[in-house]
Amino acid sequence: MxxxxxxxxxxxxxxxxxxxxxxxxxxxxEIFGILGRNGAGKTTTVECxxxxxxxxxxxxxxxxxxxxxxxxxxxxVLGMQLQESTLQxxxxxxxxxxLFASFYPDPARPEQLLDDLGLAGSAxxxxxxxxxxxxxxxxxxxxxxxxxxxxxxxxxxxxxxPQARRDTWHLISGIRDRGVTILLVTHFMDEAERLCDRVAxxxxxxxxxxxxxxxxxxxxxxxxxxTFHVTRPVALDGLPGVDSxxxxxxxxxxxxxxxxxxxxVAELARQGLAPIGLRVEQSTLDDAFVQITGGSPAPxxxxxxxxxxxx
Amino acid sequence: MNSTMFRTExxxxxxDIAAVVFGILLAPAILAILGSVPAFRAADPALGGRTTVSIxxxxxxxxxxxMVALSMLPAQLSxxxxxxxxRRLAATPARPRDLLTAQALVQLTVLGIGVLLVLGVxxxxxxxxxxANPVAFVLGFLLVAVTLFGIGLLLATAGSAKMVQGLGxxxxxxxxxxxxxxxxxxxxxxxxxxxxxxxxxxxxEQVMQDAVAGHWPHAMNIxxxxxxxxxAWAGAVRFFRxx
Numbered sequence: 001m002x003x004x005x006x007x008x009x010x011x012x013x014x015x016x017x018x019x020x021x022x023x024x025x026x027x028x029x030e031i032f033g034i035l036g037r038n039g040a041g042k043t044t045t046v047e048c049x050x051x052x053x054x055x056x057x058x059x060x061x062x063x064x065x066x067x068x069x070x071x072x073x074x075x076x077v078l079g080m081q082l083q084e085s086t087l088q089x090x091x092x093x094x095x096x097x098x099l100f101a102s103f104y105p106d107p108a109r110p111e112q113l114l115d116d117l118g119l120a121g122s123a124x125x126x127x128x129x130x131x132x133x134x135x136x137x138x139x140x141x142x143x144x145x146x147x148x149x150x151x152x153x154x155x156x157x158x159x160x161x162p163q164a165r166r167d168t169w170h171l172i173s174g175i176r177d178r179g180v181t182i183l184l185v186t187h188f189m190d191e192a193e194r195l196c197d198r199v200a201x202x203x204x205x206x207x208x209x210x211x212x213x214x215x216x217x218x219x220x221x222x223x224x225x226x227t228f229h230v231t232r233p234v235a236l237d238g239l240p241g242v243d244s245x246x247x248x249x250x251x252x253x254x255x256x257x258x259x260x261x262x263x264x265v266a267e268l269a270r271q272g273l274a275p276i277g278l279r280v281e282q283s284t285l286d287d288a289f290v291q292i293t294g295g296s297p298a299p300x301x302x303x304x305x306x307x308x309x310x311x
Numbered sequence: 312m313n314s315t316m317f318r319t320e321x322x323x324x325x326x327d328i329a330a331v332v333f334g335i336l337l338a339p340a341i342l343a344i345l346g347s348v349p350a351f352r353a354a355d356p357a358l359g360g361r362t363t364v365s366i367x368x369x370x371x372x373x374x375x376x377x378m379v380a381l382s383m384l385p386a387q388l389s390x391x392x393x394x395x396x397x398r399r400l401a402a403t404p405a406r407p408r409d410l411l412t413a414q415a416l417v418q419l420t421v422l423g424i425g426v427l428l429v430l431g432v433x434x435x436x437x438x439x440x441x442x443a444n445p446v447a448f449v450l451g452f453l454l455v456a457v458t459l460f461g462i463g464l465l466l467a468t469a470g471s472a473k474m475v476q477g478l479g480x481x482x483x484x485x486x487x488x489x490x491x492x493x494x495x496x497x498x499x500x501x502x503x504x505x506x507x508x509x510x511x512x513x514x515x516e517q518v519m520q521d522a523v524a525g526h527w528p529h530a531m532n533i534x535x536x537x538x539x540x541x542x543a544w545a546g547a548v549r550f551f552r553x554x
Contacts, residue, residue, distance in 0.1 A: 085395030102315035
């Protein structure tokens, strides 16, 4: 049964069209990813779903409810984690959870939730004194405290260090196992690959692709990329399975199918050379994303961990 | 009405030292300083035989209201908006009015403490009589608070937290001038007195001054306050934004 149905969603702001035509369906128990570059229309889409914005056209049904007409009933079954929202500086983690729990008819136990999110030790820490990772986890806890049937998590791990991201992923899987359907907005490919059952790639306000991460990757597959050094220039063109060879001094990059690797190694051996520092990379969801959205890659993890957990 | 929200907001209020100082302690402190000047404790023929310090009790009360309503409340709400706290609440089943009610009750509680302190300091330290018409005093005070809170909430719709704070000060000083903070209304030139009666705090101060003296307020003062209150609240509700 579908938990969420979005049909022909359209939303324009004064100066631009944020969401042009977006449709998708999320099934019960799924982790559904919405991928896209910054400004692709992801956040506008989820804000319409959460009833925080009114779409210009299109239909949205969350558990059969209309986000605008049935606002009150929707909010009791929907948990939202928002980008760029904060709490009062002096409120403690436990107070915040108790406060939010008081809004819902059948809330989770705040103490239990703090425990589940590894925040038990920070229960009495003021919000302003929490680290970036702790704030993020508290924000997830607030989205879950109402025991929602659908949780919307927007830019879940932005600003977290690698360990905190992995912990958060683990947590999200655990939440799904409790029967919560999750709509995950992200621009991290590794996150989508790791967590999502299906993803919709949104590009310029439209759904550019919708499939499982594996299927999207396979669709974009350019096969393998080999990189290595050689001690003198070589010619590798025309080998079986090789699509392209790029030489940059002694640095060689070969793109091709699975057959390329044995062919290249055999040819180098025949010429009396060894591939120094050989690396073989499979194409990833990242490559698929770039192909689908037609441009430079999305920001990598390395660029974002600088804002890491320690403040 | 969400009582958890009220309790939480009240606790948060008392964790903010600056808020406690400005919202609660400033008015009684100023009254204490004024009262420490011997001349201000002597009956003054220009004030109809009353002491300066007794005239200043209602003035300090209006100042306490103005401080909370024009400065603290709008600053708080615009900061909540700017930081996404309002938007976050809007994504839960909490209703907008839950937060507004909780905030208003917190500020009223704080004001109540401030009022008791001002009356207490005047009475215990300088022998200023307590309001001779307590019913008129409490009702009048609530009317002034409701009016000023409306103006404060209207200010809070103006934009960024900085802008709101600036507007708050810009409103505070002229309104307090007409309430007699610098020159008590009793000794103002007649024209100024007349203008003052049509300002929210001028009318408000008069209502409390009357109640302190044991009278019921003038209908004109009540009418002025009601007009301001209705206009301000209508504007505040009309222009309020959650993000």
